[in-house]
């Protein structure tokens with residue numbers, strides 16, 4: 436059974452993950468409007484991943500006998516200036532989420548909830564990957580430039596997400 440404090444913190448993190456999904460869908464919509472289907476594909480898959488992150492927490496709360504309470508999701512940002520700006524925002528967002536996951540982990544430690552700590556190890560590692568992926572794409576956009584051929588190549592590369600392995 437969860438402590439009340441940890442249950443509330445988990446419910447808030449479910450909300451942050453769902454808000455992340457919503458933000459990336461908003462970003463995907465911007466990419467479509469810029470005729471960048473590869474960028475949109477990458478962001479739509481990210482939306483799916485974020486929903487997966489939320490559901491993993493949801494499942495855990497249920498398994499522990501807690502009651503998930505869904506909190507409101509604010510309107511996501513929709514005004515992006517360029518593909519580089521888009522990924523600056525992705526990276527900024529993931530850094531914020533890393534801070535929230537770390538804080539959640541600290542709460543699990545304070546509450547001496549070992550099962551929650553084990554679950555959150557996965558999220559801590561996942562955040563390393565999330566930040567690295569966003570940072571790599573941002574650096575590539577900056578190096579290649581945001582115009583013409585370079586942008587088309589980048590779009591093609593992002594279109595391949597989920598197809599490599």
Ligand code: OFO
Nearest residue numbers: 455485488532565
């Ligand atoms: Fe859920 O990792 Fe991104 O936000």
